[in-house]
Amino acid sequence: MARQMFGFIALLCLYAVTQGLPSRHIQTKHHEPNKDQPQFKEKYFTQILDHFNFNSMGNGTYDQRYLITDQYWKRGYGPIFFYTGNEGDIWEFALNSGFITELAADQKALVIFAEHRYYGKSLPFGQDSFSIPEVGLLTVEQALADFAVMITALKPQLGASECPVIVFGGSYGGMLSVYMRLRYPNIVAGALAASAPILSTAGMGDSRQFFQDVTHDFESYAPECRDAVRGAFQKLQDLSEVEDYSRIQAAFSLCKPPSSQKDIHQLNGLLRNAFTLMAMLDYPYSTHFMGNMPANPVKVGCDIMLSGADLLQALRDTAGIVYNSTGILKCFDLYSLYVECADPTGCGLGFNSLAWDYQACTEIELCFESNNVTDMFPPMPFTEAHREQYCSKRWGVIPRPGWLKTQFWGSALSSASNIIFSNGDLDPWANGGVRKSLSSSLVAINISEGAHHLDLRSSNDADPLSVITARKTEADTISQWVKMERRRSK
Numbered sequence: 001m002a003r004q005m006f007g008f009i010a011l012l013c014l015y016a017v018t019q020g021l022p023s024r025h026i027q028t029k030h031h032e033p034n035k036d037q038p039q040f041k042e043k044y045f046t047q048i049l050d051h052f053n054f055n056s057m058g059n060g061t062y063d064q065r066y067l068i069t070d071q072y073w074k075r076g077y078g079p080i081f082f083y084t085g086n087e088g089d090i091w092e093f094a095l096n097s098g099f100i101t102e103l104a105a106d107q108k109a110l111v112i113f114a115e116h117r118y119y120g121k122s123l124p125f126g127q128d129s130f131s132i133p134e135v136g137l138l139t140v141e142q143a144l145a146d147f148a149v150m151i152t153a154l155k156p157q158l159g160a161s162e163c164p165v166i167v168f169g170g171s172y173g174g175m176l177s178v179y180m181r182l183r184y185p186n187i188v189a190g191a192l193a194a195s196a197p198i199l200s201t202a203g204m205g206d207s208r209q210f211f212q213d214v215t216h217d218f219e220s221y222a223p224e225c226r227d228a229v230r231g232a233f234q235k236l237q238d239l240s241e242v243e244d245y246s247r248i249q250a251a252f253s254l255c256k257p258p259s260s261q262k263d264i265h266q267l268n269g270l271l272r273n274a275f276t277l278m279a280m281l282d283y284p285y286s287t288h289f290m291g292n293m294p295a296n297p298v299k300v301g302c303d304i305m306l307s308g309a310d311l312l313q314a315l316r317d318t319a320g321i322v323y324n325s326t327g328i329l330k331c332f333d334l335y336s337l338y339v340e341c342a343d344p345t346g347c348g349l350g351f352n353s354l355a356w357d358y359q360a361c362t363e364i365e366l367c368f369e370s371n372n373v374t375d376m377f378p379p380m381p382f383t384e385a386h387r388e389q390y391c392s393k394r395w396g397v398i399p400r401p402g403w404l405k406t407q408f409w410g411s412a413l414s415s416a417s418n419i420i421f422s423n424g425d426l427d428p429w430a431n432g433g434v435r436k437s438l439s440s441s442l443v444a445i446n447i448s449e450g451a452h453h454l455d456l457r458s459s460n461d462a463d464p465l466s467v468i469t470a471r472k473t474e475a476d477t478i479s480q481w482v483k484m485e486r487r488r489s490k
């Protein structure tokens with residue numbers, strides 16, 4: 001789920017980080033003006049550092065970044081569409097969630113994308129944000145309070161006091177949208193939670209589900225594809241058992257020969273992560289979100305796996321779709337292209353990955369395993385015990401399984417209202433979310449040919465009918481919520 005930057009950009013990021021520069025300095029590519037793109041203004045909000053303790057930070061504040069555009073807004077009347085930013089640079093989400101601005105144009109809304117604390121430029125303690133104890137103010141509750149305080153303060157400033165607020169989010173951002181509606185129904189009239197795995201991340205799932213569903217995507221393209229992937233990992237396993245490290249280096253174009261089981265584990269993690277990303281980002285057109293992906297990456301990957309080449313080289317080239325999208329990677333550097341963390345689906349690289357690792361070590365539970373039985377990957381267990389061991393060493397914290405479920409209702413959501421849970425059937429996160437409508441105002445939408453929050457993306461000629469239909473339902477439902485809220489507040 002975590003944001004990732006790949007290939008050349010990844011190396012640059014890493015370079016920037018090791019040089020003590022935030023990776024954001026090289027993400028300029030996304031900011032090129034384009035007349036089709038919404039005209040966001042970048043602003044900062046003076047935000048309370050610690051919403052829940054009046055002594056620890058006193059009245060201390062930090063600068064929280066947000067993007068805003070009123071180009072579609074019926075001033076003082078139209079609703080506010082507020083994106084609850086998740087684990088990354090807020091521009092990345094703003095520029096990959098075109099549905100929200102298309103809908104804003106339609107419903108004459110003011111649009112705000114708020115950055116999550118500890119990500120992008122919203123670092124409460126600058127370069128020291130990831131020290132202990134400074135990192136301790138990174139919690140879901142603080143992030144939600146940030147959004148609530150920001151909305152409350154901006155409304156009168158913008159002359160929007162009467163305007164209903166609808167929150168939007170994808171993935172962890174979708175979880176935050178759900179939580180906003182549960183926690184602050186006084187502020188938020190409804191939530192569109194796209195691909196929000198609110199159940200699995202609260203420990204209410206099957207630890208095998210995620211990689212099983214990744215596998216399912218490749219297997220439903222071609223069962224032979226799954227077999228080829230499994231066979232390639234088996235070959236790698238055979239070579240590592242006889243410690244033929246030079247063959248492994250040659251086959252995978254590794255910069256340095258592996259020399260231990262730890263290196264092999266790292267290689268397996270890096271390779272598995274490529275499949276995770278291809279499954280999550282299996283969009284019908286090429287994208288530049290979380291790295292560069294060709295159109296239909298699962299198909300592209302399987303076509304390489306089945307090209308008849310040597311299985312190990314096929315596996316390398318398939319991973320290259322993710323890590324070598326620029327085509328300029330000379331060799332795979334095991335420890336810089338992929339960093340193992342408390343999220344077995346990947347934390348990405350750079351500062352944002354530190355923040356996500358901390359969240360995965362505290363409130364967000366991501367104990368997913370692969371086992372080569374229910375999935376095609378080598379056995380890589382990641383249990384609550386592994387997590388605890390890693391997290392206490394890395395961050396000096398002991399995770400609290402069950403807290404998210406206690407705090408945000410688990411699956412006992414029936415007394416909530418006005419939430420859409422949309423999920424794409426291709427998305428390995430989908431089955432960690434709410435898949436069945438719980439009431440007439442808690443609506444689940446399945447997008448049969450959709451990957452990770454495809455519905456939040458701009459309309460595209462290659463869109464399957466299922467996402468067009470889903471967006472239509474979402475648009476109608478949101479417009480109803482806005483009307484309801486106007487009636488209620490009269």
Ligand SMILES: *[C@@H]1O[C@H](CO)[C@@H](O)[C@H](O)[C@H]1NC(C)=O
Nearest residue numbers: 046049057058059060061062
């Ligand atoms: C916090 O409050 C104290 C006492 O009123 C004041 O002197 C100080 O400037 C305030 N700090 C901030 C960051 O607002």
Ligand SMILES: *[C@@H]1O[C@H](CO)[C@@H](O)[C@H](O)[C@H]1NC(C)=O
Nearest residue numbers: 230233234237372377378379
């Ligand atoms: C995966 O399971 C298959 C049997 O389905 C077995 O032949 C193979 O050795 C296993 N591979 C690994 C890497 O454990």
Ligand SMILES: *[C@@H]1O[C@H](CO)[C@@H](O)[C@H](O)[C@H]1NC(C)=O
Nearest residue numbers: 253324327328329330331332
């Ligand atoms: C990266 O892609 C280029 C172009 O396809 C290829 O020549 C190069 O060998 C690839 N690098 C690796 C490490 O596979």
Ligand SMILES: *[C@@H]1O[C@H](CO)[C@@H](O)[C@H](O)[C@H]1NC(C)=O
Nearest residue numbers: 425435436437443444445446
């Ligand atoms: C969505 O798909 C899931 C899994 O296939 C199914 O259990 C569920 O009933 C479907 N939900 C809707 C709203 O169609």
